Amino acid sequence: MKCVLQKTSLTFFLFYFPILIFAQSADTISLEGLTEGSKEYFYNYQLLIEAVDPLEVNKDSIIDDYLEKAEQHMPSKLAFGYLNKAFLLEEQSKYTDALLNYQKAKDRYQLNEDYRQVAKTLYYMAISSSYATKDYKKSIPYLEESIEICKEHGFDGVMSTDYYIMGYCYRGLYEEENTADHKQKDSTSQNYLTQAIYNFDEALKLAETKNDQSQIDHILSQKVNIYLYQENYAAARDLATQLLQADSFKGKNGTLHLLHIVLGKAYFGLQQYELAYNQIDSAEQVLPAEQSSMNDLLHVYDTKYTFALELKNYKTALDYYTKSEAIKDSLWSNEKKIAYEKLTVEYETLQKEQENLALTKEKQLLSTINKWISAIAVLFLLSLLLLSYFYYKNRQQQRLILAQKNELEQLDELKMRFFTNVAHELRTPLTLITAPLKMLLKSQTLDDYTLITLQSITNNSKDLLVLVDEILDLSRFNNHQLSIDKQSYHFLTIINSLGYKFDLEAQQREIDYSINYALPYDLYLIVDKNKISKIVSNLLTNAFKFSKSGDSIELLVQEHQKFILVIVTDTGLGIHPDDLPHIFKRFYQSTQSNMPLSGGLGIGLALSNELAHLMNGELSVQSEYGKGSTFTFKFPQEIGNSTNALKDDIKEQSISGILPSTTTFLETSHTILIVEDNIQLQSLVQELLPSSFTFLFANNGKEALQILNKSTHIDLIISDIMMPDMDGFQLLDHIKNSDAWKWIPIIMLTARTSIEDKIKALTVGVDDYISKPFEPEELKARVINLLQNSQQKKNQLGVSEDKLIDVTIPNLEAADYTWLKEVEKVCFKNIHDSTFNMNHLAQKLAISERHLRRKIKQITGITAGNYIKEIRLEKARQLIENRVLTTLAEVSYEVGFNTPSYFAKLYEKRFGKNPVDLLK
Numbered sequence: 036m037k038c039v040l041q042k043t044s045l046t047f048f049l050f051y052f053p054i055l056i057f058a059q060s061a062d063t064i065s066l067e068g069l070t071e072g073s074k075e076y077f078y079n080y081q082l083l084i085e086a087v088d089p090l091e092v093n094k095d096s097i098i099d100d101y102l103e104k105a106e107q108h109m110p111s112k113l114a115f116g117y118l119n120k121a122f123l124l125e126e127q128s129k130y131t132d133a134l135l136n137y138q139k140a141k142d143r144y145q146l147n148e149d150y151r152q153v154a155k156t157l158y159y160m161a162i163s164s165s166y167a168t169k170d171y172k173k174s175i176p177y178l179e180e181s182i183e184i185c186k187e188h189g190f191d192g193v194m195s196t197d198y199y200i201m202g203y204c205y206r207g208l209y210e211e212e213n214t215a216d217h218k219q220k221d222s223t224s225q226n227y228l229t230q231a232i233y234n235f236d237e238a239l240k241l242a243e244t245k246n247d248q249s250q251i252d253h254i255l256s257q258k259v260n261i262y263l264y265q266e267n268y269a270a271a272r273d274l275a276t277q278l279l280q281a282d283s284f285k286g287k288n289g290t291l292h293l294l295h296i297v298l299g300k301a302y303f304g305l306q307q308y309e310l311a312y313n314q315i316d317s318a319e320q321v322l323p324a325e326q327s328s329m330n331d332l333l334h335v336y337d338t339k340y341t342f343a344l345e346l347k348n349y350k351t352a353l354d355y356y357t358k359s360e361a362i363k364d365s366l367w368s369n370e371k372k373i374a375y376e377k378l379t380v381e382y383e384t385l386q387k388e389q390e391n392l393a394l395t396k397e398k399q400l401l402s403t404i405n406k407w408i409s410a411i412a413v414l415f416l417l418s419l420l421l422l423s424y425f426y427y428k429n430r431q432q433q434r435l436i437l438a439q440k441n442e443l444e445q446l447d448e449l450k451m452r453f454f455t456n457v458a459h460e461l462r463t464p465l466t467l468i469t470a471p472l473k474m475l476l477k478s479q480t481l482d483d484y485t486l487i488t489l490q491s492i493t494n495n496s497k498d499l500l501v502l503v504d505e506i507l508d509l510s511r512f513n514n515h516q517l518s519i520d521k522q523s524y525h526f527l528t529i530i531n532s533l534g535y536k537f538d539l540e541a542q543q544r545e546i547d548y549s550i551n552y553a554l555p556y557d558l559y560l561i562v563d564k565n566k567i568s569k570i571v572s573n574l575l576t577n578a579f580k581f582s583k584s585g586d587s588i589e590l591l592v593q594e595h596q597k598f599i600l601v602i603v604t605d606t607g608l609g610i611h612p613d614d615l616p617h618i619f620k621r622f623y624q625s626t627q628s629n630m631p632l633s634g635g636l637g638i639g640l641a642l643s644n645e646l647a648h649l650m651n652g653e654l655s656v657q658s659e660y661g662k663g664s665t666f667t668f669k670f671p672q673e674i675g676n677s678t679n680a681l682k683d684d685i686k687e688q689s690i691s692g693i694l695p696s697t698t699t700f701l702e703t704s705h706t707i708l709i710v711e712d713n714i715q716l717q718s719l720v721q722e723l724l725p726s727s728f729t730f731l732f733a734n735n736g737k738e739a740l741q742i743l744n745k746s747t748h749i750d751l752i753i754s755d756i757m758m759p760d761m762d763g764f765q766l767l768d769h770i771k772n773s774d775a776w777k778w779i780p781i782i783m784l785t786a787r788t789s790i791e792d793k794i795k796a797l798t799v800g801v802d803d804y805i806s807k808p809f810e811p812e813e814l815k816a817r818v819i820n821l822l823q824n825s826q827q828k829k830n831q832l833g834v835s836e837d838k839l840i841d842v843t844i845p846n847l848e849a850a851d852y853t854w855l856k857e858v859e860k861v862c863f864k865n866i867h868d869s870t871f872n873m874n875h876l877a878q879k880l881a882i883s884e885r886h887l888r889r890k891i892k893q894i895t896g897i898t899a900g901n902y903i904k905e906i907r908l909e910k911a912r913q914l915i916e917n918r919v920l921t922t923l924a925e926v927s928y929e930v931g932f933n934t935p936s937y938f939a940k941l942y943e944k945r946f947g948k949n950p951v952d953l954l955k
Contacts, residue, residue: 094123094532095123098119098120098123099120101116101119102116102117102120111143111147113139113143114139114140114143114144114147114152115140117136117137117139117140117143118136118137118140118156119535120136121133121134121137121140121159121163122528122531122532122535124136125163125525125528125531126525126528126529126531126532128525130163130164130168133163134160134163134164137156137159137160137163138160140156141153141156141157141160144156150184150187150188150190151188151190151193153181153184154181154184154185154188154190154193155193157177157178157180157181157184158177158181158193158196158197158200160174160177161174161175161177161178161181161197161200161204162174162200162556164177165200165203165204165207169207171204171205171207171208171211172208174200174204175201175204175205178197178200178201178204179201181193181194181197182194182197182198182201185197191241191245194241195238195241195242195245195250196238198234198235198237198238198241199234199235199238199254201230201234202230202231202232202233202234202235202238202257203231205227205228205231205234206227206228206231206257206260206261206264208227209224209227209228209231209264212224213264225265228261228264228265231261232258232261232265235254235257235258235261236258238254239251239254239255242254252278252281255274255277255278256278258274259271259274259275259278259294259297260297262274262301263297263300263301263304266304268300268302268303268304268305269301269305271297271298271300271301271304272298272301272302275294275297275298275301276298278294279291279294279295279298291318291321292318292321292322292331292335293318295314295317295318296314296315296318296334296335296338298314299312299313299314299315299318299338300338303342303345308346311342312339312342315335315338315339315342318335318338319332319335322335332362333359333362333363336355336358336359336362337355337359339351339355340352340355340356340359343355465496465499465807465808468492468496468808469493469808471719472489472492472493472496473493473810473811474723475489476489476493519563519566519649519650520563520921520922521561521562521563521673522561522562522564523559523560523561523675523676524559524560524561524562524564524675525557525558525559526554526558526559526560526562526592526599527554527556527558529562529564529567529568530550530552530571530590530592530601531550533568533571533572533575534550534575534590537575537579537588540579541579541588544579544582544583545584545585546579546582546583546584546585546586546588547585547586547587547588548587548588548589549587549588549589549590550589550590550592551589551590551591551592551593552592553591553592553593553594554592554593554599559674559675559676560672560673560674560675561673561674561675562650562673563650566646566649566650567650567670569642569643569646570601570643570646570647570654570668571590571601571603571668573639573640573642573643574601574603574643574666574668575588575590575603576639577603577639577640577666578603578604578605578607578664578666581605581607581608581609581664582606582608583607583608586605586606586607586663587605587606588603588604588605588606588607589602589603589604589605590602590603591603591604594672595669597671597672598652598669598670598671598672599669599670599671599672600668601667601668601669602665602666602667602668603665603666603668604663604664604665604666605663605664605665606662607663608660608661608663609658609659609660609661609662609663609664610656610658610660610664611660612660615656618640618656619640619644619654619656620641621641640654643668647668647670650670651670651671652668652669652671653668653669653670654666654667654668654669655667655669704728704729705727705728705729705750705751705822706729706730706731706746706748706749706750706751707724707728707729707730707731707749707750707751707752707753707818708730708731708732708733708739708742708743708746708749708751708752708753709721709730709731709732709733709753709754710732710733710734710735710736710738710739710752710753710754710755710758710763710766711732711733711734711754711755711758711784712735712755712758712759713755716755717732720753720784720814723811723814723815724814724815724818731746731749734758734759735758735759735760735761735762736754736758736760736761736762736763736765736766736769737761739752739754739761739766740761740766740769743770743776749779750779750822750825751780751781751782751818751821751822751825752770752779752780752781752782753781753782753784753818754766754767754781754783754784755783755784763783767781767783767801778825780802780803780821780824780825781801781803782801782802782803782804782805782817782818782821783801783803783805784805784807784809784814802821803817803821803946805817813948817946817948820944820945820946854890855894857880858876858880858891859906861876861879861880862876862903862906863910865879866906866907866910866929866930866931867928867929867930867931868931869931869932869933871903871931872903873887873888873899873900873903876903887899904941907930907931907932908941908942908945908946910929910930911926911927911929911930911938911942911950912942914926914929914930915950921954922954923935923938923939923950923951923954926938926950926954927939938950939951
């Protein structure tokens with residue numbers, strides 16, 4: 036009997052105590068005592084983590100840079116950086132490394148004698164162990180240390196939660212040792228329950244001092260369950276009886292139903308079977324009569340079935356088993372029957388009403404038809420005239436409305452096109468700003484002030500690029516090019532990483548900022564993390580923009596009817612009633628004359644609203660002018676798990692790692708033709724490449740063709756797309772249709788970043804494609820890789836550079852060309868097969884492998900193995916450029932690479948850019 040009671044314990048009755056995360060402002064960065072240069076650095080670090088688009092920023096490098104600067108200028112602020120690092124590592128599911136950084140933060144806080152933060156950090160460490168990794172034994176020492184500190188310094192609020200989590204950990208340890216397959220009754224197992232009770236009692240004492248009845252009820256509900264585990268049925272009976280009589284539970288039939296079942300099980304354990312059955316009957320009686328209570332009734336019958344089976348009353352057990360199964364079968368059929376009956380009644384009622392109305396009208400018509408036939412005829416004619424008039428006026432008004440609508444849509448489209456073109460044009464000056472800055476930042480001779488100033492300029496240029504990309508996101512949304520990329524994530528980690536970055540601004544501006552996470556701490560959700568991050572960041576940024584010192588801002592995350600709600604509430608300026616209906620419209624600016632100038636283009640909220648709809652969610656707002664606003668982001672809950680949670684298995688690789696390992700190649704003279712209508716960008720590209728190279732310049736495609744006609748040979752061409760007289764596509768077409776020039780490698784360097792532009796360039800035959808603004812090292816890497824590949828072909832063919840055009844490759848025989856196309860067709864058909872090699876290819880072509888290798892090298896100038904690898908990489912680039920697939924693993928497997936990390940290295944070496952970045 037005891038075995039059955041434990042097996043059927045009310046696991047669903049475990050109320051998760053709402054443990055609030057302590058204020059995320061783990062550290063207040065005071066600028067007092069810093070030099071002007073150091074102040075500038077810390078201030079701009081905060082601006083960066085608030086304003087930079089999460090899709091673009093490298094958070095690892097930002098925090099590492101912060102730690103380095105804090106070590107130099109303000110060691111007391113290192114704890115802030117370590118805590119951020121720990122949160123980021125938890126977000127990446129690197130829990131061991133996260134604990135190491137929590138430890139560093141705790142040591143620093145201890146050194147600063149900030150004992151409240153020491154206690155909080157120990158609490159974070161316990162939460163990370165108990166909820167993320169289920170290592171309850173590791174959590175307990177952290178909580179014990181935190182409790183000792185709280186006792187010494189009087190931090191009752193922290194200590195109350197510590198005791199509750201401690202009780203939760205001991206209960207978890209007991210459940211680990213008493214699973215359905217492995218039950219123990221030794222002293223250690225029972226001691227876990229004793230410790231759980233003790234800690235819940237300590238938490239209860241602190242809750243009672245605060246008179247927090249909700250907290251008290253949750254703790255007592257936990258204790259009831261522990262008493263059942265201990266088989267202390269008398270204590271369980273007394274406590275359950277007490278809770279049933281408490282005012283706080285009255286009227287809560289769902290909760291009362293559960294308490295009656297607990298009390299029934301306690302009586303059953305005491306072998307007071309009649310009382311046990313009475314309590315289960317009471318549980319059934321408090322259930323409402325609606326169909327919605329059928330599942331609870333099913334639980335009641337299952338409990339009675341268990342009791343009868345334990346008492347070997349098989350007839351009664353069979354009776355309740357039959358009732359239970361009948362409820363399961365009838366749930367769906369009852370719903371269907373009720374809906375059918377409702378529709379039938381409504382239909383019959385409507386039909387009778389229509390019949391009665393028809394009869395009444397018919398009688399009235401028959402009684403008056405002779406007297407009023409003339410009047411009806413006249414009225415009919417007048418009605419026709421009036422209807423014709425109103426129809427004509429209505430058509431005129433509809434035409435006017437339609438014309439105005441079309442005009443507004445054209446104006447909006449024109450405005451969107453203007454902003455998109457401006458965004459494209461801004462990429463060239465951004466390139467001229469960011470590329471020299473990155474070169475200067477690598478200098479080892481800069482003083483601290485200059486370094487911080489240059490970093491500030493770099494950060495603000497990134498902010499400008501974020502705004503440019505936000506405009507382009509709206510354009511992509513119009514063209515249906517934005518898609519959802521959902522993965523399983525630990526949702527608390529996402530919220531922490533978003534909310535924590537606003538703490539410093541809240542402290543500096545004296546704003547009461549809090550985060551209330553009312554979901555289970557171990558909840559994993561399948562979401563598009565980047566789009567959720569963009570929406571929540573926009574809402575928080577908007578709240579801080581319109582709040583002042585003394586105001587409050589709350590970020591609340593909770594569940595409602597299988598939806599997740601992210602709610603941002605502020606007590607700031609609020610929204611004027613005239614502006615409220617329009618705030619989600621693109622480019623909208625307030626028309627109120629007394630409104631402060633807040634800046635912005637009216638893009639952030641519009642983009643957030645459209646992203647919410649893209650995720651089958653919605654974004655809504657409630658506001659009272661002068662008192663504040665509440666924005667609610669609602670999206671469907673899709674449960675994930677830690678097993679399938681996204682983990683970064685591809686580490687960042689420096690671009691310098693893909694440059695040639697020898698300096699001999701860099702010292703070799705090569706002739707580069709730069710086709711660009713911006714003189715400054717011409718000079719910048721020349722400055723970024725090795726000084727041993729020879730450079731020729733053209734302002735447009737026509738000048739480039741003139742240079743090609745005069746020059747003996749050119750090793751590589753770097754060309755823009757948007758140019759006067761002859762654009763880059765026209766120039767590319769001329770080059771690829773020329774026997775003399777079509778073998779020259781070409782890189783498109785342009786601000787045009789759309790998929791259509793890239794596909795067009797790749798179709799015509801461009802060798803590489805780099806978007807502005809670009810990384811200086813990336814440009815250098817791609818140029819040198821293309822030159823190396825070209826040089827390798829020359830060496831394999833055994834010809835000099837000035838005679839390269841005379842080799843057999845440009846003059847392929849028609850048969851060789853047809854044969855090579857057949858080889859490519861076979862390779863593409865089997866490209867997803869990682870085991871496909873030269874032996875398989877030879878068998879499919881019905882020739883010997885030796886002859887196949889010799890012929891491929893003779894025609895292409897590269898080895899057969901490299902030829903297949905080149906086909907795989909080119910196919911991968913097409914998949915990435917066209918957004919056919921959205922994850923690195925999918926692309927890797929699709930083109931025949933079993934190891935995504937190895938594929939990423941090959942791709943970056945070939946094309947100069949990490950595929951992970953391209954897939955974002």
